[in-house]
Amino acid sequence: MDLLTHLAGQGIRLADTTILFYYLTLNLFYVVLFAIAIPDLWRHLTLSDDVDERARLLSSEAFPPITILVPAYNEEITIVDSVRALLTLNYPRHEVVLVNDGSSDATMEHLIHAYDLYEVPPAYPVYIRTAPVRAYYRSRRFSKLLVLDKKNGGKADSLNAAINAARFPFLLAVDADTIIAPDALQRVSRPILLGEHVAAVSATLRVANSCHIEHGRVTDARVDRRWIPGCQVVEYLRAFLFGRTGWNALGGNPIISGAFGLFRREYLLAIGGYQVGNVTEDLDLVVRLRRYLHDNNIQATLPFIPDPIAWTEVPTTLRILARQRERWHRGLIGTMVAHRDAVANRRYGPFGLVALPFLLIGEMLAPVVELLGYALTLLGLAFGLINWEFAGLFFLAAFGFGIVLSCLGILLDELSFRRYSRASDLARLFGYAIIESIGFRQLTVWFRLRGFWYWWRGSHTWGVMVREGFTGKQGGPQQRAAA
Amino acid sequence: MSLFFVALAVEGVLLTVIAALVVLHRVLRVRRDRVGRLVEARTAAGLRAWLLEGQGAHAYIRALTDIPPHIALHRLATAMTEHIPLEHRDELVVLLRVEQWTAAIARQAASRFWWRRLAAARLLAFTADPSDRVRVRRLLDDPHPAVRTAATRCLPRVNDPELVALVLDRLPPLAPLVRAALTVTLRDLASHTVPALLARLTSAASSRELEAWINVAEVIGAPEAYPHLAALAGHEEAVVRLAVARALKRQFHSDASDVLATLLSDGDWRVRAQAARSLGALGAHEKTPALETALADSAWWVRFRASLALAQMGEPGRRVLKESRRASDRMARDMSSLVCGLSDGSIIELTEA
Numbered sequence: 001m002d003l004l005t006h007l008a009g010q011g012i013r014l015a016d017t018t019i020l021f022y023y024l025t026l027n028l029f030y031v032v033l034f035a036i037a038i039p040d041l042w043r044h045l046t047l048s049d050d051v052d053e054r055a056r057l058l059s060s061e062a063f064p065p066i067t068i069l070v071p072a073y074n075e076e077i078t079i080v081d082s083v084r085a086l087l088t089l090n091y092p093r094h095e096v097v098l099v100n101d102g103s104s105d106a107t108m109e110h111l112i113h114a115y116d117l118y119e120v121p122p123a124y125p126v127y128i129r130t131a132p133v134r135a136y137y138r139s140r141r142f143s144k145l146l147v148l149d150k151k152n153g154g155k156a157d158s159l160n161a162a163i164n165a166a167r168f169p170f171l172l173a174v175d176a177d178t179i180i181a182p183d184a185l186q187r188v189s190r191p192i193l194l195g196e197h198v199a200a201v202s203a204t205l206r207v208a209n210s211c212h213i214e215h216g217r218v219t220d221a222r223v224d225r226r227w228i229p230g231c232q233v234v235e236y237l238r239a240f241l242f243g244r245t246g247w248n249a250l251g252g253n254p255i256i257s258g259a260f261g262l263f264r265r266e267y268l269l270a271i272g273g274y275q276v277g278n279v280t281e282d283l284d285l286v287v288r289l290r291r292y293l294h295d296n297n298i299q300a301t302l303p304f305i306p307d308p309i310a311w312t313e314v315p316t317t318l319r320i321l322a323r324q325r326e327r328w329h330r331g332l333i334g335t336m337v338a339h340r341d342a343v344a345n346r347r348y349g350p351f352g353l354v355a356l357p358f359l360l361i362g363e364m365l366a367p368v369v370e371l372l373g374y375a376l377t378l379l380g381l382a383f384g385l386i387n388w389e390f391a392g393l394f395f396l397a398a399f400g401f402g403i404v405l406s407c408l409g410i411l412l413d414e415l416s417f418r419r420y421s422r423a424s425d426l427a428r429l430f431g432y433a434i435i436e437s438i439g440f441r442q443l444t445v446w447f448r449l450r451g452f453w454y455w456w457r458g459s460h461t462w463g464v465m466v467r468e469g470f471t472g473k474q475g476g477p478q479q480r481a482a483a
Numbered sequence: 484m485s486l487f488f489v490a491l492a493v494e495g496v497l498l499t500v501i502a503a504l505v506v507l508h509r510v511l512r513v514r515r516d517r518v519g520r521l522v523e524a525r526t527a528a529g530l531r532a533w534l535l536e537g538q539g540a541h542a543y544i545r546a547l548t549d550i551p552p553h554i555a556l557h558r559l560a561t562a563m564t565e566h567i568p569l570e571h572r573d574e575l576v577v578l579l580r581v582e583q584w585t586a587a588i589a590r591q592a593a594s595r596f597w598w599r600r601l602a603a604a605r606l607l608a609f610t611a612d613p614s615d616r617v618r619v620r621r622l623l624d625d626p627h628p629a630v631r632t633a634a635t636r637c638l639p640r641v642n643d644p645e646l647v648a649l650v651l652d653r654l655p656p657l658a659p660l661v662r663a664a665l666t667v668t669l670r671d672l673a674s675h676t677v678p679a680l681l682a683r684l685t686s687a688a689s690s691r692e693l694e695a696w697i698n699v700a701e702v703i704g705a706p707e708a709y710p711h712l713a714a715l716a717g718h719e720e721a722v723v724r725l726a727v728a729r730a731l732k733r734q735f736h737s738d739a740s741d742v743l744a745t746l747l748s749d750g751d752w753r754v755r756a757q758a759a760r761s762l763g764a765l766g767a768h769e770k771t772p773a774l775e776t777a778l779a780d781s782a783w784w785v786r787f788r789a790s791l792a793l794a795q796m797g798e799p800g801r802r803v804l805k806e807s808r809r810a811s812d813r814m815a816r817d818m819s820s821l822v823c824g825l826s827d828g829s830i831i832e833l834t835e836a
Contacts, residue, residue: 046598047629049557050605053636055564061702062664123821125783138825143832167833194628195661392487400494407501414505418512426509430502 009385012376016386016394019373023397026362030405033246034412040245041306041416047190048307054186057193058092064192065093066185066262067166071158072098072176076105080114082176085216087142091185095144097162098176102131102152111147115139128160128273136165155258156274156281163265163273171268173282175259179208179218179311187308188262191301199293199300200263200286202256204240206419207233208311218311223425223432228321230432231440232314237429238409241416244304251350252290252302254359258282260310267292267300280331287339287356294348307417322447329367329451330459336364367448373398374442402437522550526558530566533575540575544582552584556606563609576610585610592618597627604633611640620646623653628661635668647675651683655695662695666702677705684711690720697723701730709736716742721751728754732761740767747773752782759785763792763834768799775803778815786814790822794830 086096100108117137131153139145148161191198209229212220224230247253271292278284293300315321345352377394380386410429529543547555579585588606591599604622619641622634654662669676683696700708716727728746731739746758759777762770777789793800807819
């Protein structure tokens, strides 16, 4: 019996030590990302300071023409303001292609009324097959607006329909409820203007909940008082400010957010557009795009630019958050399984050797390792198989290091963009940095574990996502549903 | 002391340091903002006294001298872009050139660090004179693209034909959009650019070079370039013919539409589409039959551009479009219907985009 207890103790201690090292390695990797993000962040801040150059170029043909792709499903509350904000972006050459994906609410009626839409004949090329488009509309008030009314086929299908109808060589995929800063398109074009051959460009997403929004523009950035969106503010700061900036130096980002990403159209067409049925179409698209570039020996980059900003609404209830995180994780698992031959494959360079293994070990398996770590440590403590010191070290690595990393994200924002000007917001951010590591993340572990289960069952559903509208932001929340 | 307490202490210290840095930065920023507002008020007052009250630029220069050079440069660039009229700039430049802080920034043209060279290029864009030729040339050769782009903005002030020729020779390998950015400056220096350009627009040049230089000729729109462009319309490379088709939309020469009509039957659909577009831009009514034929082209973009060109031509073009809605060719019918259904604003926007 003593031998058995001894062996169990040794086993748990070994497993716990391995998990402890997993945490330390992963967190140290984030520290490395932080360190290498600083020069790149500073470089972009220096380059973005050249306001006179941008003003001069606005009147030239130097800025690349961009088509903004907007898939919309049941967006009646926000659609008119969102589209107006997109149409009035400070950019010399852009068009908006909005796809109403068979909404069951009054999205289409609102658009027709607000923008004086009239039907035009369906004389657009079809490069990618999609669900049938019922009608094409142009606006009498804004000639740069094209609206497609199609049968419901999902977000990826809507984006593909928009790609077919787009005229310009660069495509910006946004969510209908994303609020883009007025100068974001000018900023996101920077690598193209500097002569870099880019296949795609990603930019910063921030949390719009509780921000003051007027006419589709964020006029006052605030940190939500509610803990669920508040913790996500910290998460987004950490992920975008040093997570994604750091990846630039490691061969480029493995993820370009579907809510705000610029793509070269020819490459999207070459890979057949978005994959219908994939619940994280943005991740799948980037992996396929990178593989296509490598397979065809195309020297193109996918940089992340930190200063163009788009604001997005995040879940405010546990139920919605659970659905979102479960779907994200299910999509990640599906993508990793589909592209398993590229993981640790030298043929794909840094993407195959660093980014994909990171997605596998640091993201996909993270909830499993984390749950195991908590369970083994608590079991070990309960049965006296590990000592308090070891358990303390484990929780310091799991929680304490996470808090430090979140605070580094807050520091980086303070030193660079300083979006949150109030001291109360700053204090709240530090508070949420603690809650995010102790409480919030553990909840998302559970949600992400459910992703494994639903993936195993072959689920392809998005789930109903109830959000608050931006209109009447200072008043009571307006509920809407989006799939 | 156990490892746990060491790790706890390290994390505690790290968190305290981060929090202290954030608070310290916030405090310093509040103070800096307060000082910045005072400085801004002084520079604005100096600018007002100079531009509106005719008191000379000395007060404005003094206000700029009192702030850190990188902030002064930013303020100066913004004021030059947004507030200071062209006729007042030379007066300011004379005063700025004797200032120590501007001299220090200009010397950074030889710095090892790209951001310092960028600052030098940005300043010289406003203050350079012919004596800065060597500096500007060095910046034009800079390995950093942002520095090179900023350096081209110095060209109008240096006013040196040799540097203009140098920029022209460097254009071809650059990405099209970078070329477009540099061409904006070359357009402002047309008196130097056009002779250098004409000397280069010959069939001896490579197709890549010709494409870049024809684009410059398009932006400048110099009538002297027409014979050279017309001669290149029969070039064997499609990219050159495409560039010619695009450039001809700004050549209001009596024969330009004939050249474009020929390009409308080119073997490359991109050339045909561009030729149709340029015919529309020129308002070449006499080429309506050729555009009507192009409505049944096998390429969607050619049909699209031909129908838009017809819509641009007023009544004769519209009549052709209306008749084509009943044409036997389905593709011509669909495209005519599409364009006939567009509002005038949409047509203007689509033809320009």
